[in-house]
Amino acid sequence: MPFYVSPEQQMRDKADYARKGIARGRSCVVLQYAGGILMVAPNSSSALHKISEIYDRIAFAAVGRYNEYENLRKAGVTYADITGYQFDRHDVTARGIANYYASNLGTIFTESPKPWEVEIVVAEVGGQPDGDQIYRITFDGSVTDEPGFVAFGGQADQVSAALKEHYSEGMSLSEAFAAALSALSAPGNGERTEFAASQLEVAILERARDHRTFRRIRAARLEELIAEARSAPGGSAPDSAPEGSPASAASGPSAPSVPSDSGPATGPDPSSSDRGTGLGGGTPL
Amino acid sequence: MGSYLDRSQSGPFAGDPRNSGRVPGAAGSPPAGFMNRQTSSFTDFLASHSPGLLPGGTVPAEVVQGTPGQAIRDLPHATTIVAAVCDGGVVLAGDRRATAGSMIAKRDVEKVFRSDEFSAMGYAGTGSVGIEFVRLFQVELEHYEKMEGRSLSLEGKANRLAFMVRGNLGAAMQGLVVVPLFVGYDEDSGHGRIFSYDVAGGPYEESRFYSIGSGSLFARGALKKFYVDNMPTRDAVLACVQALYDAADDDSATGGPDLTRRIFPVVATVTAEGFRKLPEAEAEAVAQEVVQNRMIRPDGPSAPLLNS
Numbered sequence: 001m002p003f004y005v006s007p008e009q010q011m012r013d014k015a016d017y018a019r020k021g022i023a024r025g026r027s028c029v030v031l032q033y034a035g036g037i038l039m040v041a042p043n044s045s046s047a048l049h050k051i052s053e054i055y056d057r058i059a060f061a062a063v064g065r066y067n068e069y070e071n072l073r074k075a076g077v078t079y080a081d082i083t084g085y086q087f088d089r090h091d092v093t094a095r096g097i098a099n100y101y102a103s104n105l106g107t108i109f110t111e112s113p114k115p116w117e118v119e120i121v122v123a124e125v126g127g128q129p130d131g132d133q134i135y136r137i138t139f140d141g142s143v144t145d146e147p148g149f150v151a152f153g154g155q156a157d158q159v160s161a162a163l164k165e166h167y168s169e170g171m172s173l174s175e176a177f178a179a180a181l182s183a184l185s186a187p188g189n190g191e192r193t194e195f196a197a198s199q200l201e202v203a204i205l206e207r208a209r210d211h212r213t214f215r216r217i218r219a220a221r222l223e224e225l226i227a228e229a230r231s232a233p234g235g236s237a238p239d240s241a242p243e244g245s246p247a248s249a250a251s252g253p254s255a256p257s258v259p260s261d262s263g264p265a266t267g268p269d270p271s272s273s274d275r276g277t278g279l280g281g282g283t284p285l
Numbered sequence: 286m287g288s289y290l291d292r293s294q295s296g297p298f299a300g301d302p303r304n305s306g307r308v309p310g311a312a313g314s315p316p317a318g319f320m321n322r323q324t325s326s327f328t329d330f331l332a333s334h335s336p337g338l339l340p341g342g343t344v345p346a347e348v349v350q351g352t353p354g355q356a357i358r359d360l361p362h363a364t365t366i367v368a369a370v371c372d373g374g375v376v377l378a379g380d381r382r383a384t385a386g387s388m389i390a391k392r393d394v395e396k397v398f399r400s401d402e403f404s405a406m407g408y409a410g411t412g413s414v415g416i417e418f419v420r421l422f423q424v425e426l427e428h429y430e431k432m433e434g435r436s437l438s439l440e441g442k443a444n445r446l447a448f449m450v451r452g453n454l455g456a457a458m459q460g461l462v463v464v465p466l467f468v469g470y471d472e473d474s475g476h477g478r479i480f481s482y483d484v485a486g487g488p489y490e491e492s493r494f495y496s497i498g499s500g501s502l503f504a505r506g507a508l509k510k511f512y513v514d515n516m517p518t519r520d521a522v523l524a525c526v527q528a529l530y531d532a533a534d535d536d537s538a539t540g541g542p543d544l545t546r547r548i549f550p551v552v553a554t555v556t557a558e559g560f561r562k563l564p565e566a567e568a569e570a571v572a573q574e575v576v577q578n579r580m581i582r583p584d585g586p587s588a589p590l591l592n593s
Contacts, residue, residue, distance in 0.1 A: 049434065052434075053431055071320055075319035077432055078322065078330065078428075081428045081431075084424070085338065085424050104320070
């Protein structure tokens with residue numbers, strides 16, 4: 001082709017192409033809660049995952065083209081397993097994996113005619129909440145460290161704004177799930193604003209577990225969380241409060257009451273009963 | 286400068302592309318390395334990516350001439366492992382001794398390991414190679430599970446281990462022998478199963494009980510008399526510890542329960558609930574029971590001469 005395209009134009013075109021591809025899908029959210037890290041993605045397939053385990057304390061969440069992020073996921077698992085085998089299991093870190101993804105995505109973005117339409121989050125649960133790490137890697141290989149929570153893919157801006165409104169430090173699992181659900185149901189993120197259990201993929205990195213901390217939440221436990229989120233004030237009801245008046249009121253007083261629920265969340269959540277006390281505001285559903 | 290980047294000339298970034306994690310492809314193609322894997326086997330990938338990390342390897346010819354050298358015979362060796370199928374699962378137990386020639390190298394070595402949620406392995410032979418085997422096999426199973434989103438079948442796991450043992454054949458011929466014993470709970474049939482190996486691979490499925498290592502003849506003889514079909518897990522644990530006691534009784538390389546240092550056999554069970562290693566206190570209780578019983582009758586319980 002004898003046409004000249006300036007490098008600036010070429011990069012801009014590639015970036016636009018990738019951004020459009022990523023925005024076509026739906027958002028995914030990753031956020032910290034008292035007992036670990038919660039990941040929620042709308043996904044009607046139970047076999048083709050958006051959220052997966054990478055290593056003992058590290059998980060992977062992605063949006064975009066399945067074949068592309070699946071390739072990255074497998075490469076990440078290989079990188080982690082090789083590193084862990086070569087050195088020690090403690091020597092595999094989210095930062096290392098994020099850097100590995102960043103360098104690969106950066107190379108692909110500059111060298112390949114078609115950029116990969118993916119956005120990835122690598123999360124690691126630490127021994128203490130301040131050891132948690134969440135990294136977001138975009139299609140061009142830039143990495144950002146996201147403290148606390150991140151929403152990416154689809155209409156990420158709207159979802160992120162909604163999540164920021166509902167998020168507070170040290171939430172229990174059911175509170176964090178309610179926040180995630182209400183953020184994902186924010187207007188603009190697809191048409192449906194009510195999710196059934198079969199349309200959600202939910203997983204956690206559980207701080208209190210040893211060895212492999214990744215666990216998927218499915219079936220009965222997921223139904224339970226959804227029911228709790230719906231009945232919670234400021235929950236997933238299609239964003240009844242744009243100003244966030246019930247939500248911000250809820251996040252304030254509820255934070256100190258959380259520590260009772262810091263144990264492993266394997267059984268039914270004991271905090272389900274202590275929520276709704278003193279928070280006023282009847283159930284919107 | 287361009288010639289450096291397209292690697293047509295050696296330059297600051299030249300060298301084995303494997304070291305840099307990137308393989309030079311046609312211009313514009315995505316970097317390879319860990320991407321576009323064709324197999325979900327960690328061992329196979331390791332063999333092509335960094336073969337130096339595989340266990341065993343070969344020993345330089347000058348170290349070993351003809352027969353295994355003294356140096357290799359004097360490496361610490363792990364000894365006896367026993368396994369028995371029980372009702373709804375399988376029991377795997379090992380003594381704690383490692384020997385180097387006629388010396389005791391270590392009194393508290395562990396040779397029974399969890400390989401994944403529903404399987405366990407033990408090994409007899411060269412300790413250092415055995416440890417690498419266990420590590421590699423654990424990663425192999427977990428790697429497959431993460432890559433494919435499902436666990437290997439029990440036969441699949443047993444076959445993978447066979448390939449790994451086979452891969453060590455060269456080193457084994459030079460004296461670095463290690464032989465595993467693999468047990469697992471078969472989720473399809475709901476039974477425990479045992480797989481044994483020889484230096485060239487396997488697996489050979491054993492139907493009721495089995496034993497490997499230097500004391501295995503004595504342990505197997507004892508287990509033959511103790512074993513009852515469908516015995517409860519608790520009885521199978523007791524039978525395995527009894528068998529280890531008998532092995533230690535007659536084989537100098539197998540260690541019995543060490544009452545003074547409180548070192549007792551490692552016992553693991555694999556059932557529908559998954560892998561479980563007996564906590565120290567529980568293993569001690571079983572071992573103490575056996576020792577107390579032997580105080581009365583040093584040769585252990587007697588079996589009836591004829592079936593009643």
